[in-house]
Amino acid sequence: MEDLENIxxxxxEEVVAAMHKLARHPALPxxxxxxxxxxxVSTLKDMLLNIKGVDDFQYSVVSKAVxxxxxxxxxxxxxxxxxNLHKIDGKFLAVSNHRDIVLDPALxxxxxxxxxxxxTEICVGNNLLANGVVEALLRSNRMITVIRGISAxxxxxxxxxxxxxxxxxxxxxxxxVWIAQREGRTKNGLDVxxxxxxxxxxxxxxxxxxxxxxxxxIVPMSxxxxxxxxxxxxxxxxxxxESTGExxxxxxxxxxxxxxxxxxxxxxxxxxxxxxxxxxxxxxxxWYEKNDRYQxxxxxxxxxxxxxxxxxxxxxxxxxxxxxxxxxxxxxTPADLEAFKAYTEHKLSRAEKRLDKDRLRDIFWHxxxxxxxxxx
Numbered sequence: 177m178e179d180l181e182n183i184x185x186x187x188x189e190e191v192v193a194a195m196h197k198l199a200r201h202p203a204l205p206x207x208x209x210x211x212x213x214x215x216x217v218s219t220l221k222d223m224l225l226n227i228k229g230v231d232d233f234q235y236s237v238v239s240k241a242v243x244x245x246x247x248x249x250x251x252x253x254x255x256x257x258x259x260n261l262h263k264i265d266g267k268f269l270a271v272s273n274h275r276d277i278v279l280d281p282a283l284x285x286x287x288x289x290x291x292x293x294x295x296t297e298i299c300v301g302n303n304l305l306a307n308g309v310v311e312a313l314l315r316s317n318r319m320i321t322v323i324r325g326i327s328a329x330x331x332x333x334x335x336x337x338x339x340x341x342x343x344x345x346x347x348x349x350x351x352x353v354w355i356a357q358r359e360g361r362t363k364n365g366l367d368v369x370x371x372x373x374x375x376x377x378x379x380x381x382x383x384x385x386x387x388x389x390x391x392x393x394i395v396p397m398s399x400x401x402x403x404x405x406x407x408x409x410x411x412x413x414x415x416x417x418e419s420t421g422e423x424x425x426x427x428x429x430x431x432x433x434x435x436x437x438x439x440x441x442x443x444x445x446x447x448x449x450x451x452x453x454x455x456x457x458x459x460x461x462x463w464y465e466k467n468d469r470y471q472x473x474x475x476x477x478x479x480x481x482x483x484x485x486x487x488x489x490x491x492x493x494x495x496x497x498x499x500x501x502x503x504x505x506x507x508x509t510p511a512d513l514e515a516f517k518a519y520t521e522h523k524l525s526r527a528e529k530r531l532d533k534d535r536l537r538d539i540f541w542h543x544x545x546x547x548x549x550x551x552x
Contacts, residue, residue: 185230196224254446258287260449261449266346269393279399310434343381363413395449398483400448401445402443415532416531444486523540
């Protein structure tokens with residue numbers, strides 16, 4: 177029970193206490209002016225002090241903040257496939273690609289809110305909880321804590337607890353759950369589900385393989401950004417890891433990535449809700465043995481997530497640039513291509529001189545071009 181308490185979202189009472197702490201934060205007036213520019217700087221503080229619980233916080237504050245981010249840093253947010261959620265009897269497990277730390281689950285919640293669908297709980301790594309303010313915000317937003325940076329034995333035990341908690345929330349009808357298809361964001365543009373995640377789902381089941389997966393009501397989701405959040409940061413990390421064999425995050429790097437993802441211009445953003453995994457699909461996967469069963473589920477998820485991914489001009493231009501072709505030149509204009517080249521060079525101008533700029537450019541274009549490869 178103690179372990180479950182450590183990973184579950186804040187209760188209404190804990191949210192009220194967290195909001196009172198946040199209301200005293202010195203940066204609050206600046207944030208309030210950003211979210212509510214037409215109101216006094218005390219607006220956000222007053223709202224936080226009057227929050228009554230989780231739902232109140234999400235609908236009164238978070239939804240307004242997401243709306244502001246969409247309006248200021250994108251050319252629009254679109255979505256499709258909501259009807260797939262109405263095919264489900266009970267709660268569901270959303271398995272999504274992962275491109276941005278905060279925006280992916282936040283925009284999913286926004287889509288659910290717009291369609292009067294109950295919001296989900298969200299699985300987030302505890303590496304993001306080093307900052308007290310971030311922890312209060314995330315855990316007040318239905319965050320289920322996923323433990324990172326532990327030994328292999330601890331990972332196994334932690335996975336058992338997480339699996340039991342997720343299954344309990346869904347089967348009991350208490351809440352749906354959102355989780356990324358892999359640990360950490362996709363950095364190379366290729367969305368692939370981790371097999372270990374699927375094993376974790378199965379760990380808590382008390383029936384056979386088919387019934388264990390059927391009762392989770394798994395729904396694939398795909399989020400697509402015209403301009404990849406933290407694109408330069410991702411390319412730089414890949415290059416350093418490629419050159420040295422490892423990459424060490426700085427102390428506040430996750431926090432900087434969160435802020436960059438929120439503020440960076442994203443162009444168009446699209447969310448696709450895929451068809452839930454069917455009984456026939458899970459039955460076919462159950463025919464296999466051992467790891468092949470999970471690989472069969474993984475292939476279904478990957479295909480559905482990739483098929484739901486929306487390709488933008490930036491993806492087609494990057495594909496042609498990284499391959500030295502004009503295969504998709506009918507999807508963009510020469511002016512578009514020159515603008516994207518200029519965008520690339522502007523981003524790469526921030527790189528340290530010690531880094532191989534030509535290789536960095538190639539990695540940068542692959543981040544954008546690889547979704548086209550995946551679609552093909």
